Amino acid sequence: MFAKGPRFDKFKVPETPAPNAYNPQDPVDPLKRGAFLEKADRFKAIEELAVSTSNPMPPKPTGPVQRHVSNPSHSGDRYAALQRRLEDLERVHQDSKRSYLAETERLKTELARHQKQHAEQTDQIEKQRKQVALLEARLQELKKTGSSDSAQLKELKSKLRAFENERNRLQSEAAQIADLKTSLQQLEDKRRREVNERDNTMSDLEKRLTLERKSREILSSQYEDLKKSTESDSRKATRALQSQLEQSKSEATQLKEKLSIIQDQASAREEELLSQLEHHRLLLNQVVSEFGALAARTVPISKFERARSECLQAQVHNLKLERKLANSEAQVVELAHLIRFVKEDNFLLHERLHDAHEELAIHHDQLTDSSQQQPDDQASLDSLHTTILQHALESTECDLRTSNILSTLYKHHAEHLAIHSSLLSAHLSISESISDQHSSHLSETLASHEAIASKLETIQSEYSKVQEKMAAAEIEKNRLERTLKVVEERLGERETELEAIESLHQVALNNEKAHTQRLASTVQKHRMAEEGLRDEIERLTSELASLEPYRDAFEQLNTRIDSLLARKKVAEDEAAELIEFNAQILGHHNPAQRIVYVDRIRRELADAKQRIAELVVEQEKIKAQNDNLQDELDMYKSVMVPPTHKPKTHITRVTRMPLTNLTQSMNVVQSARRPGIKENHHSPGDLTVEDLEYS
Template sequence: MFPKGPRFPAVKVPQVPGPNAYNPQEPDFDAYKHGAFLEKTTRFMKENVPDVPGPGAYDADAAAKTTRSSSRAGKPVTDRSAALQHKLEELERIHAENKKSHHLDLEHLKLELSRAQKSAAEHAERADKLKKQNDALESRVQELKKTGTSDQADLRELRMKLRVAEHERAQLAAKQGSAGEARQVLQAAESRRKEEVRERERKLAEVEKGLNSERKKRELAEARLADMKSKGDEELQAARVVANSLEAQLRDTRAAAQQMKGALLDLQKRTGDEEEGLLQRLEQHRMLVAQVATEYGRLASTTVPLSVHSRIKEESAILQMRVLRLERKLANAEGQVIELVNLIRHTKEDKQFLSARLREVDAETAFYSQALKDITQEERLDEPSIYRDLDNSLFSMGHEVLQSQASVQQGLVADSSVWSEFYRLRSDTLLLHSSALVKGLGNAEIQLEQSAAELAQAEGKYTELRATLEAAQVAHAEAQRQLSETTASLQISQVAEASTKKQLEDTRAKAQADVSRVEQALRTQKDANHRLAETAQKCRAAEEALQTEVDQMASELAQAERYQEAYNSLLEEVDALVYRNALAEEEAQRISRFNAEILGHNNPNQRIMYVDRIRRELYETKQKLLMSTRDRDAVAVNNEDLRHELELYKSVAVPPEMKPRTTVTRVGRVPLAIQNVNVISGTRLSESAKSLSSTGSLKKLEPMPEVEYGQGDMTIDELM
C-alpha cells in the first residue's frame, strides 16, 4: 500500500512564530479516533480553509527576535492568562473527546442490543412457523386417520361381498343347467373382488407409511424447536452480559468523572515557578502540531472524497439488489421446471390409466361377444332373424369399439406431440433466461470486486492517517500532562469546574437513559422467551393428546375386529338357515305336489292343481318382497353415505383439510354392452345379465314351473 521509510521528512530549522503571535484553530480530529464506529460518524473531514499560515509565510528571524524580547520583557500577565486559557481549552477538548468516545461505545452497545432483539424476533417467527407446520401435520394425521377408517370400512364391505360371492358360487355349483357360464361369471367376479381387496390392503399400507413419515417430520420439528429455544437462551445470556458490561462502563465513567473533579481541585491548589520552560516546551509542541496538521492536510488531499465514496457505496447497493433479483428469477425458473416435470408425470399417469381402461373394455367386449356367440349357436335354428339382428348389432358394437380405440390413440399421439413442443419451447426460453442471468451475475461480480478494491485502498489510507494522529495525540497528551502542573487563576478554575459539572450531569442523565432502554429491551426479550416456552408447552400437550387419540383408535380397532369376527359367524349361521329354509321349501313343494297328484287321481273332476299354483305364486311374492326389502335397505344406506359425502363437498363450515379427496370418485359402472348396442339388443342383453345374476342368489328358493291351464281345471270362483 505505502512504501517503507520514514513517516515524516527530516526535521528542519523551525520557522514557527512565538507564543500568542497567532491563534490557530484546532482541527476536528474527533471523527478519526474510533476505528470500529465509522458507520455512525462522519468519515471525512470538513474541508475548511485553515487559518494557520504556511511555512515561509513570515519572517523567522523577526519572530525569533520578538520571542526573545518578549521572554526577556518580564513575562507579562496577559501571556500567562492566555496560556492558562489555552490550557483550559485543551482540557475541555480532552473531556469532549472522552465524552464522544463514551457516546460511541454506547451506540455500539445499542447496535449489539438491537441485533440481539432482531435475532430473538427471528427465533420467535421461526417458532410460529414451526407451530403452524405442526398444526398442518396434525391435520394431515387426522385426514390419514379418516382415510384409514374409510378404507377399513371399504375392506369390510369387500369382504362381505366376497362372502356373498362365495355363497352364490356354492349355490351356482348346485345347479345343473347353465353351470359353466355361471362359474365363469363367478370366477371373474371373484378375481375382481380379490384385486379390489389387494388394492385396499396396498392403500392401507401406504397410509401407514405416510403416517410414520408424518410422525418423523413432527419429531424433527420438535428437535428444531428445542434447538431454537436453546439458541434463544444463549442469546438472552449474551444480552445480559452486554447489559452487565454497560453497567461496568457506566461505573468506570463515573469513576473517571470523579478523577477529573480531583484533577480540577489539584489544578486549583497547585502553583509553580516553571512557566518559562513550560512555555518553551509549549512552543515546541505547537511546532509539532503544526507539522502534524500540514502532514494531515497532505494525507487528506490524497484520500478518496466523500462524494466518490458515497457513489461507490450506492453502486454497490444497486449491484447487490440486482444480484438478489437475478437469484430470485433463477429460483422462479427452477420452480417452473419442477412444475413442468410434475405435469409430465401426471400426463403419463393419465395415459397409463386410459390404456388400462381400454384393455378392460376390450376384455369385457370379448367376454360378452363370446357369451353372445354361445347363446346364438344354441338357438340359431329356432329364430334366425333375431340372431341375425344380434350379429349385426354385435358387429356394429365391435366397429364402434375399434373406432373409439383409434380416436383414443390419435388423441394420445396429438397430446404427446403438443406437450413435447411446449416443453421444447419452454426449455429454450429457460436456457435464454439463464444465460442472461449468468451474464448479469458476472458483470455484478466484476463491479463488486472493483468497488471492494477501491474500498480497501481507502481503508489503507485511513489506517496510516490514524497512526499519524495517534502519534500526535501521544505527544499532545505528554504536553497536557506537563501543562496540568501549572496553576490557573481561581475565577477561571471555578468557571471550568461549573462547566465540567454540567457536562457530567448531562453524561449521567444520558447514561441513565441508556441503561433504562437496555433494561426495557431485556424485559421484552424475557417476555418473548416466556411466550416461546408457552408455545413449546402447548405443542407438547397437543402431541400428547394426539398420542392418546392414536392409542384409543388402536383399541377401538381391536374391538372392531372382534365385532367383525362375530358378524362373520352370524353371517355363516344366517347362510345355513337360508339353506335349510330352501330345503324345507323344496320338501314342502314336493309334498304339496304329491298330495295334489293323489287328490287329482282320487277325484279327477275336482282337481286342486290350480290351488297349488296359487300357493306357489304367493310364496314367490313373499320371497320377492323380502328380497326387495333387503335391497331397499341397502340402497337407503348407500344413498345416505353418498348424501353425507356430497354435503361434505358442498359445506362451507367444513374446513378444506377435512373435506374428502376429489382425485378419484367412485361411480357404479354400468356394463359396457348396454351402452354400445341399440335398444333392442341392449334390453335383451340386460335381461340375460339379470337372469344370470339372479340365478345365483335365488336358485335355492326358486319355485316350481307353472302348469298350463287345461280344460277341466277348477277356477278360483269354483273353489270359493
C-alpha cells in the first residue's frame, strides 16, 4: 500500500571537513568560509536543518570528505552542545566584563585617593612655602640685628670719641691749671715788687727817722705823749692783724676741705671712667665674639642663591596659582551668566507649562461638552498630556541642573574665600612680625637715647659745677699762696695719673687695632675659603648636571624593568589560563572563529591587566615618596628630635607637581604606549564584545 522507504534518515554531511581530511592538492577557496570572512549567515546550519525535513537528500561535498555514519539527531545534539558552550562563553564574557567594571571602579577609587594625596601634597608644598617665607623673614631679622649691631658698634666708637674729647678737656683743664700757675707766679712777682717798694719806703722812713732823731730831742716831750697813743694804736693793729690771721687760717682750712672734696670727686670720676672703660672693653669683646659667632652662623652665598632661586620658583608657582584663581573667577562669572540664562529658560518653560495647563483645561472642558460627538480627540488629548508631562520633566531636569550649577558655584566661591583668607592671614602674620620687630627696635633706640640724654645732663651739670669752682678759684686766687706747693704736688700726681690713663688708652687702642687687623685677616681667609667652596660647588653642580642623562636613563630602565616584570607575570598567568581554556574549546564546531573571539577578549583583558600592573607600580612609587615626605615633615614637627639631627633647609627637596590633572596625564600615558606592547587592530568584519553579548 505504501512504498517501502529507508528505515533511518540519511546523514547530512557538514561543509566543515573533519580532522585529518585536508588534501594539500585540493584548492583552498571552498574552505575560506566563516562569519568574519564572507557575508554569510552565522546560523546557516539551523536553516539547513529546517530545510532538510523537506529535502532529505544531503548536498554533495565539494571535495573528498570522510563520511561518518550517525543518526540524524546527532547534529541537533551537537548544535545544542555548541549553543550551551556559546552560552558558557557569553557567561564567561559577562563575568569578565563584570570583573573588568569592578576593576575600573577600583581604579577610579584609587584615582580619587591619589588625587586626594595630590591635594595633600600641594597643601604640604604650600606649608613649606610658608616656612620658606618665615625663613626669609628670619633672614631679614638677622640682617636687621646685624645692622643694629653695626649701629651699636658705631655708638661705641662715638662714645670712645667722647671719652677722647673728655681726655682732651682734662688736658685743657691742665692747661688752665698751668695758666693758674703763671698767674700765681705773676702774683708772686707783684708781691716781691710790693716788698721792694716797701723796703724802699722803709729806707726813706729810716732817712726820715734820722732826721726825726735829730728833732727827737726837741720833740721828746711830744714823743712821750705820743708814745702812749702809738702803743694803743699798735695794740689795736696787732689785734686786727690777729683777727685777720685767724680769718685767713679759717679760710685756708675751708680751702683745704674744698680741695679734698674736689680730689675725692676727681678720684670718684677717675674710678667711674676706669669702670666705664672696663665695661666698654668687655662690651667690645662681647661685640667681637658676637661678630665672630655671626660670621660663623652666616649662610654661604651659594645657599643663599639656592634659597633665592627656590623662593623665585615658589613665587612663579604662586603667580600660576593666582592665574588659576583668576581663571576660576572667570569660570564663576560664566557660571553665573549660565545660571541666569537657565533661570530665564526655566521661567519661559514655566510660562509655557502654565499656558499648556490652561489650554488643557480648555480642551478638557470642550471634551466634556463634545465627548459624544468627537470620541477621536482622546488620543490627541493623551498626546498633549504626555507632551505636558515631558515639558514638566524637562523643567524639573533644568531645575536639577540649575541646583547642581549653583552648588558648584558655591563650592568654587568657598574655595576662593578659603584661599583669600589664607593669604590674608599670612600677610597679617608677616605684618605683625615686622611691627613687633620695629617696636622692639624703637624701644631699644628710645632707651639708648634716654641713657645718652641722662649722661649728657650729668656731664653738663658737672661742667657747670666745675665752672663755678673755677670762678671761685679765680676769686680766691689771692688766698692760695700758702697752699701753692701742696697744689703743685697734687697737680704733679694728677699729671702722672693722667699720663697713666693715657698710656692705658693707648694700649687699649693698640689692642683694638691689632684685633681689627686679626679680624680683617680672618675675614679675608673666610672669603678665600668661601670662594674655594663656591668653585667646588660649581664644579660639583656641573658634574651633577652632566650625570642627569644617566640618572634619567637609569630611572627609565627601572620603570621599563618593573613594567616588563609585571607584564611577564601577567603573561605567565594568561598563558596558564590559555592552556587550560584551549583544552576546553578544541572540540567546537568552528574552532578557528571561536579562538579568534576568545583570543581578542584575552588580549583586551591582558592589556587591562598590564595597565593595572603599571598603575600599581606607580601607586607604590607615589606611596614611597609620600612616606618619605611624611617622615621628613614629622622630623620637622617633632620635639623629640634634637636640632642637630633635624634635616637642614638647604637639602630639602621640593618636587613640583604637574600642572595638568591626573586624568589628562593618564590619558596621555595611555595614548603614548610603549612600542613593545602589541595593539589590537580589528577588521570591520570581526565580531566585537558587543556582538557576542547581543548574540
